[in-house]
Amino acid sequence: MSVAAQIGDVSFAHPGADLPSLDRVSLTVSQGESVALLGASGAGKTTLLTLLDGRLRDWRGRVSVLGMPLDPDNAPPRARRADTGFVFQEFALVERSTVLRNVLNGRLGRMPSLRAFVGSPSSLDLEAARIALVDCGIADLAERRVDSLSGGQRQRVAIARCLAQEPRLILADEPVSSLDPARAAEILALLTEAARARGATVLFSSHQPDLARRFSDRIVGMKGGRIVFDGGVADLGDAATSDLYRETVTVPGIDLRAVN
Amino acid sequence: MRSRGLGSFAVGVLVAGAVVWSIVTTDVELSRLLSAGPRIADFLGRMLPPDPTVVDEIIKGGAETLRIAILGSLGAVFLSVPLGILASETMVSPAIYRPIRMLLAFIRAIPLILVAMLMVGAVGLGPLPGIIAVAFHATGMLAKFYAEAIDGVSRAPISALESAGAGPLARLRHAIWPQMAPVVARDTIFRFELNLRESLVLGIVGAGGIGFYIQTYVRSFQYDKAASVTLAVIVMVIAIEALNVALRRRFR
Numbered sequence A: 001m002s003v004a005a006q007i008g009d010v011s012f013a014h015p016g017a018d019l020p021s022l023d024r025v026s027l028t029v030s031q032g033e034s035v036a037l038l039g040a041s042g043a044g045k046t047t048l049l050t051l052l053d054g055r056l057r058d059w060r061g062r063v064s065v066l067g068m069p070l071d072p073d074n075a076p077p078r079a080r081r082a083d084t085g086f087v088f089q090e091f092a093l094v095e096r097s098t099v100l101r102n103v104l105n106g107r108l109g110r111m112p113s114l115r116a117f118v119g120s121p122s123s124l125d126l127e128a129a130r131i132a133l134v135d136c137g138i139a140d141l142a143e144r145r146v147d148s149l150s151g152g153q154r155q156r157v158a159i160a161r162c163l164a165q166e167p168r169l170i171l172a173d174e175p176v177s178s179l180d181p182a183r184a185a186e187i188l189a190l191l192t193e194a195a196r197a198r199g200a201t202v203l204f205s206s207h208q209p210d211l212a213r214r215f216s217d218r219i220v221g222m223k224g225g226r227i228v229f230d231g232g233v234a235d236l237g238d239a240a241t242s243d244l245y246r247e248t249v250t251v252p253g254i255d256l257r258a259v260n
Numbered sequence B: 001m002r003s004r005g006l007g008s009f010a011v012g013v014l015v016a017g018a019v020v021w022s023i024v025t026t027d028v029e030l031s032r033l034l035s036a037g038p039r040i041a042d043f044l045g046r047m048l049p050p051d052p053t054v055v056d057e058i059i060k061g062g063a064e065t066l067r068i069a070i071l072g073s074l075g076a077v078f079l080s081v082p083l084g085i086l087a088s089e090t091m092v093s094p095a096i097y098r099p100i101r102m103l104l105a106f107i108r109a110i111p112l113i114l115v116a117m118l119m120v121g122a123v124g125l126g127p128l129p130g131i132i133a134v135a136f137h138a139t140g141m142l143a144k145f146y147a148e149a150i151d152g153v154s155r156a157p158i159s160a161l162e163s164a165g166a167g168p169l170a171r172l173r174h175a176i177w178p179q180m181a182p183v184v185a186r187d188t189i190f191r192f193e194l195n196l197r198e199s200l201v202l203g204i205v206g207a208g209g210i211g212f213y214i215q216t217y218v219r220s221f222q223y224d225k226a227a228s229v230t231l232a233v234i235v236m237v238i239a240i241e242a243l244n245v246a247l248r249r250r251f252r
């Protein structure tokens, strides 16, 4: 089985922070896997996903994504960034643009620079956007402005943008934490199903162990910047789950919410 | 608390000192001050009734002022787009935006009328020095506004496009521009209104526009004609404001 992402002994501290956000982390994710990342607030989930997305600088260790090593000092080239898709917790859409425009934004990394600047999509780009819209069930919203949509609809747009990118690795940072339980399950089903159909690897973080179990093959648990659990869905019992959230919950007077 | 009381005492002394200094050193005798009221009343009396025969001059001067404001604003927009980008934290590093911001602050510190006088000296009388002066002066504010508009946008969509593989200019075009467009439209209209207002007086220093006639008529004691032109200026300012209010409503 080929490897989608490999992290070897990576450490990282945010500028000005005393404690590392990633503390000698090692992790290998195989192509086609669906991995859920669990852990209390501040455990380092966002940091880990940002690292794999090539947007973190000044870390130590070794990282390779889709067979290519990442450089701690420089952003990956445009074409390689397009191979990794990212779904943001707060959607990160351009509110005043239409749904279609937002989904086409996912194609920018696939376009030559001038075409990307002008924003004139090729028929290939339009086709990728159309398929993504249909798969996310929002083809009828294409011409609506994003600021007129509900949270669930917005996350569908964000996922459609990610799918239009045709990524081989999909990173999703708490993609459903701002949605109601029914919507959350719907969106996670949509995301993991679309990824499976495309043979893409998924790594998503979540605060909902039940959803994580339902929509992944493997659970990775983080705590204080370290990986403290790594196993199949069946291996994560209730005790292990509560253990993940224990220490950080009982530290009094310290706000561990991450600044995203 | 204590130092605060001391501070306001110091401010009080400073203000009192400034007022006393002004009164003592200004060379105005009490008699002239007392007679100023009646003189002004007399002057205003000679302005009435305004002479309506200067309609042609008003139209000609007003049109030229409008042209100066339009072309000056256009020039300011052209200058402010690159300078605004270079003055924004989002687009460039501190080594670039710091000196650019200082340059813009410097430009803002020079009053328009002064720039216009210098330009009249440089390129001669007429609307051209006015246009150059307006473009230069307005850039100090407009480029700053544009930079603030760029920096005021939400960062998340920019990160999303970066993640998708968009380069800096594509991010500017597709993540930053759609967010800042209404702000830019509002700021530009606002600056155009200021340009139009401020260029009404440019003619006084010979830089073209309707102000030229006010200056000419006052100098030649034709106060009734000066009154007509002044009234026209007031009407124009009110019209500009009404237009601006209407336009602003459209860009939300």
Ligand SMILES: Nc1ncnc2c1ncn2[C@@H]1O[C@H](COP(=O)(O)OP(=O)(O)OP(=O)(O)O)[C@@H](O)[C@H]1O
Pocket: A014, A015, A017, A020, A021, A039, A040, A041, A042, A043, A044, A045, A046, A047, A048, A256, A257, A258, A259, A260
């Ligand atoms: N921009 C930042 N500057 C400084 N410290 C940061 C920054 N972002 C995150 N951190 C710190 O890094 C650590 C890991 O944060 P991270 O966002 O990765 O956690 P997380 O597991 O995603 O948490 P959450 O579930 O709240 O999103 C935390 O201690 C957090 O305070």
Ligand SMILES: [Mg+2]
Pocket: A045, A046, A047, A173, A258, A260
């Ligand atoms: Mg997070």
